Amino acid sequence: MPDSNAHAGAAPEAMGSGSAVAAPAEGRTDESRFRVYTFFVLGLGLLAAFAVGAWLPFHGSVKLWWIGLVLAVAFLLAEQLGINVDVRSGISWTISFTEIPLVIGFFVAPFEVVLAAHLVAGIGTLLARKVAGRVLYNAGAFLLEITGAFAVAGLVQKALGSGPELPWVAALAGTLTAPLVSTLLALAAVRVLRRRMRVSTAIRLTGRILVVGFVNASVGLTGYLVISSTPEAWPLVLAVFLGLTALYWAYSDLLREQRDMEALSDVSLMVARSGQQAAARPASRAEELVDGVDVREWATIAERIKDQLAAGRVVLRLRLEADDPMRVVVAGDPLPAPDPANDDPLLRLPGAHVRHFRITEANPDVRAALLERAAQEALVVPLRSANQLLGVVEAHDRLSRWRGFGKYDVQLLGTMASHLATSLDNRRLLATLRHDAYHDPLTGHLNRPGFQQVARDPLREPAEVVVLRIDLDVFSTVSDALGYSWADRMVIAAGSRIRDALGSDVPLARLEGASFAALLMDCTVENAHQVAERLRVQLSEPYPVDRLSVEANAMIGYASSVDDSGEVDVDGLLQRADVAVRATRGGEEVRGYVPSMGQIFLRRFQMVTQFRQSLEDGHVSVHYQPKVTLPNRQVQGVEALVRWVHPEFGRLGPDEFVPAIEAAGLIGVLTSFVLEESLKRVRKWLDEGLRISAAVNLSVRNLADEDFPAKVQRELERFGVPPELLTFELTESGVMSDPQKALPILRELHSLGIVLAVDDFGTGYSSLAYLRQLPVDQVKIDKSFVLGMGTDLGDLAVVRSIVELGHSLGLTVVAEGVEEDVARDQLEAMGCDVAQGYLISRPLPEDRLEAWLQARTARSPGRHSETVLTLLT
Numbered sequence: 001m002p003d004s005n006a007h008a009g010a011a012p013e014a015m016g017s018g019s020a021v022a023a024p025a026e027g028r029t030d031e032s033r034f035r036v037y038t039f040f041v042l043g044l045g046l047l048a049a050f051a052v053g054a055w056l057p058f059h060g061s062v063k064l065w066w067i068g069l070v071l072a073v074a075f076l077l078a079e080q081l082g083i084n085v086d087v088r089s090g091i092s093w094t095i096s097f098t099e100i101p102l103v104i105g106f107f108v109a110p111f112e113v114v115l116a117a118h119l120v121a122g123i124g125t126l127l128a129r130k131v132a133g134r135v136l137y138n139a140g141a142f143l144l145e146i147t148g149a150f151a152v153a154g155l156v157q158k159a160l161g162s163g164p165e166l167p168w169v170a171a172l173a174g175t176l177t178a179p180l181v182s183t184l185l186a187l188a189a190v191r192v193l194r195r196r197m198r199v200s201t202a203i204r205l206t207g208r209i210l211v212v213g214f215v216n217a218s219v220g221l222t223g224y225l226v227i228s229s230t231p232e233a234w235p236l237v238l239a240v241f242l243g244l245t246a247l248y249w250a251y252s253d254l255l256r257e258q259r260d261m262e263a264l265s266d267v268s269l270m271v272a273r274s275g276q277q278a279a280a281r282p283a284s285r286a287e288e289l290v291d292g293v294d295v296r297e298w299a300t301i302a303e304r305i306k307d308q309l310a311a312g313r314v315v316l317r318l319r320l321e322a323d324d325p326m327r328v329v330v331a332g333d334p335l336p337a338p339d340p341a342n343d344d345p346l347l348r349l350p351g352a353h354v355r356h357f358r359i360t361e362a363n364p365d366v367r368a369a370l371l372e373r374a375a376q377e378a379l380v381v382p383l384r385s386a387n388q389l390l391g392v393v394e395a396h397d398r399l400s401r402w403r404g405f406g407k408y409d410v411q412l413l414g415t416m417a418s419h420l421a422t423s424l425d426n427r428r429l430l431a432t433l434r435h436d437a438y439h440d441p442l443t444g445h446l447n448r449p450g451f452q453q454v455a456r457d458p459l460r461e462p463a464e465v466v467v468l469r470i471d472l473d474v475f476s477t478v479s480d481a482l483g484y485s486w487a488d489r490m491v492i493a494a495g496s497r498i499r500d501a502l503g504s505d506v507p508l509a510r511l512e513g514a515s516f517a518a519l520l521m522d523c524t525v526e527n528a529h530q531v532a533e534r535l536r537v538q539l540s541e542p543y544p545v546d547r548l549s550v551e552a553n554a555m556i557g558y559a560s561s562v563d564d565s566g567e568v569d570v571d572g573l574l575q576r577a578d579v580a581v582r583a584t585r586g587g588e589e590v591r592g593y594v595p596s597m598g599q600i601f602l603r604r605f606q607m608v609t610q611f612r613q614s615l616e617d618g619h620v621s622v623h624y625q626p627k628v629t630l631p632n633r634q635v636q637g638v639e640a641l642v643r644w645v646h647p648e649f650g651r652l653g654p655d656e657f658v659p660a661i662e663a664a665g666l667i668g669v670l671t672s673f674v675l676e677e678s679l680k681r682v683r684k685w686l687d688e689g690l691r692i693s694a695a696v697n698l699s700v701r702n703l704a705d706e707d708f709p710a711k712v713q714r715e716l717e718r719f720g721v722p723p724e725l726l727t728f729e730l731t732e733s734g735v736m737s738d739p740q741k742a743l744p745i746l747r748e749l750h751s752l753g754i755v756l757a758v759d760d761f762g763t764g765y766s767s768l769a770y771l772r773q774l775p776v777d778q779v780k781i782d783k784s785f786v787l788g789m790g791t792d793l794g795d796l797a798v799v800r801s802i803v804e805l806g807h808s809l810g811l812t813v814v815a816e817g818v819e820e821d822v823a824r825d826q827l828e829a830m831g832c833d834v835a836q837g838y839l840i841s842r843p844l845p846e847d848r849l850e851a852w853l854q855a856r857t858a859r860s861p862g863r864h865s866e867t868v869l870t871l872l873t
Contacts, residue, residue, distance in 0.1 A: 037188070042139060045144045048151075097216055100241075103175040106166055106171040111147075145182050152170075153166065157170040222237075222240075308416075312375075313373075316331075317392040335373060354417070379409065385428075395413060440510040442491060442492060445495055445516075464562050468520065468556060469574065472539065490550060494552075502535070528558050536556050539554035555581050558580060558592050559577040614644060619645050621677075630834065634869060635871065658670070662699055671696070675715055679716070696727070697730070704742070731758075743775075757778035757779065779806045780816055781803075786799060800830050817837050818838075
């Protein structure tokens with residue numbers, strides 16, 4: 001007997017030994033096709049019934065009423081005792097026992113009575129299950145099943161040439177015809193609804209139905225023949241029937257475990273695949289989402305659960321992101337009422353186990369919730385992770401059996417919900433990891449990899465795309481003056497200003513520090529310049545930091561995807577925009593990239609790649625600037641300064657090539673070269689009886705090298721130079737950028753006897769706070785203060801304070817940038833220990849330094865038999 005879920009649009013399930021149910025139909029076109037198919041089946045059934053009724057004789061009597069009633073009850077019981085033994089990919093196979101009353105009906109009633117009993121039982125079952133939407137189709141299928149069965153039985157009887165008594169072979173053949181007709185109609189319905197089913201699956205299903213139908217028909221036929229000849233043998237027939245039922249149930253349990261495992265695997269894989277696709281889905285596919293949920297993916301998952309439970313409706317309530325509202329996906333009947341409020345009792349269940357609610361047993365609140373859902377019963381299970389509610393799964397009204405949801409359904413939904421919660425939790429974790437991988441944790445904007453990914457698709461389009469590079473020039477100043485936490489607040493504020501100025505649709509990334517990048521799509525260079533100018537004005541407004549107001553200046557460079565040199569990828573655009581930023585100066589804080597700017601990167605690239613060769617070829621040399629003591633003006637030492645005369649670029653200043661060398665990781669090579677040349681020079685002076693020290697500048701990368709002290713010690717031993725004649729100068733910002741690595745290195749160098757000096761003292765925010773922690777012997781006053789002493793009382797006060805502070809800590813104070821006699825005299829009056837600057841000498845190559853020493857100094861014996869060089873006035 002057919003059974004359909006009209007609200008889900010399922011194909012009919014034909015009663016008999018087995019039946020096939022397709023996945024739900026989608027779309028009005030499929031429904032229209034099935035409606036036509038329904039009228040075809042019904043019309044064909046009516047014609048066949050009239051034809052068979054006219055062909056077969058009818059012998060009426062009063063007792064046929066009782067026989068018909070008994071047959072109708074038998075058909076009804078056979079259907080209710082059906083066993084659902086296999087559900088796979090939306091196709092269900094139900095073992096029922098309708099062949100037994102049918103085969104008996106051949107012997108006890110005419111065609112019309114059996115047909116009427118079958119129709120009454122079948123349609124009554126559909127109405128009781130509230131699946132009346134396919135009644136017309138099922139009525140046609142009932143007619144064709146019974147007319148086909150009696151037609152085949154009559155033909156076999158005629159072929160055998162038997163008398164008026166129907167032979168058992170004819171009854172058996174006719175009985176097998178009914179499930180075969182039902183199956184063929186169901187398979188045709190699958191095709192009409194355009195559901196996919198492999199030919200091998202259809203053949204295997206048909207074979208199973210015929211085998212089970214043959215067993216049922218044989219049991220029914222044998223039982224009838226035995227009881228009709230030997231009435232007292234009915235207990236034996238009943239035992240055979242019960243044994244067959246038990247066998248079917250055992251087989252059903254085995255297959256149920258198999259299909260439950262398949263369903264669990266399917267749901268877990270669907271959710272995992274949905275999470276991977278959601279994480280990988282580009283922004284261009286956002287239109288496929290409804291309220292943040294990919295309805296097609298989750299509807300498929302809901303349908304799989306509904307089919308497995310044979311439920312009339314499955315509702316998934318999901319919270320895919322933290323703090324998001326619940327999203328609702330429904331498979332089956334649409335919910336008749338709006339989404340329940342938060343006080344709905346079915347959505348406030350504690351724990352994570354399945355509850356089974358029946359409207360006849362529920363308390364008033366639960367009964368009201370079921371009535372709102374138009375459901376008679378419901379299985380409800382919360383989906384929970386370790387500390388939060390991920391969603392709720394509801395299954396309403398089991399349809400494939402007369403009874404409601406059973407313990408197996410509860411166990412299955414509970415296990416499935418556990419898998420679903422785990423998969424959802426993993427999906428959230430994957431989404432979080434992906435978000436963190438492509439977003440800046442401080443501002444929440446994209447980071448560099450995220451910006452690169454977002455920009456790939458727009459750059460493939462023919463429209464012009466412009467990349468803006470925005471740099472704030474006060475980040476390091478705020479970091480030095482107030483600390484990194486304050487600088488971070490300023491970066492966050494700048495990011496918010498950029499977002500407000502450009503709008504939420506413009507991809508925005510924080511690249512590093514206080515540098516941002518934005519992607520302007522379908523934008524010309526002229527429009528980009530206007531946007532950049534407007535943005536610069538807004539970013540240059542003062543930033544309120546706590547009770548302070550920090551002045552800022554923004555520099556913006558931009559590059560177009562189409563310029564004179566052709567198309568370029570996102571990395572190339574970022575590089576060009578960076579070049580444009582570096583080219584900003586003075587009052588021109590906004591610049592667009594032009595191809596000639598590319599020479600800057602080419603120049604840096606050549607400097608880096610040719611540096612080692614220049615060392616070997618002698619193009620890199622060391623110059624020395626003398627330092628004299630105050631007030632006796634004796635030459636105390638020299639500072640080693642590197643110089644590079646490039647064969648193509650000419651004389652290069654340290655400010656130009658040292659940052660490039662440091663960024664390329666070659667600063668260790670440069671430091672080793674300067675150290676070696678300086679120690680050679682000191683060794684020569686020692687051989688002449690002169691104790692003149694050499695000062696070498698260190699990079700922050702040197703202080704990150706754990707082997708650096710050992711390398712220095714080997715060089716000192718190699719040249720036989722006392723460690724006190726070697727001074728390392730370092731900036732405080734370099735030390736404090738990573739004090740955990742730098743301080744142990746400095747302490748080890750100091751323990752060797754090497755003199756350590758803090759360069760550019762007075763410019764760092766933490767100089768006073770951290771000076772006592774640093775293992776240093778000297779402080780060098782930054783030349784900007786020394787140069788300003790003559791005209792700025794503030795600079796004069798700073799210099800005096802530094803001298804007093806250094807002496808109070810037992811440190812030698814060195815002043816650099818001494819260019820006038822007045823400055824030297826002021827420093828001498830303050831008690832400054834050492835002076836260095838153009839007044840004494842410019843940095844000189846080794847040969848000119850020797851000539852300077854010969855011409856500008858006088859030699860005299862010192863206290864320890866060494867020769868002392870005193871500067872001539």
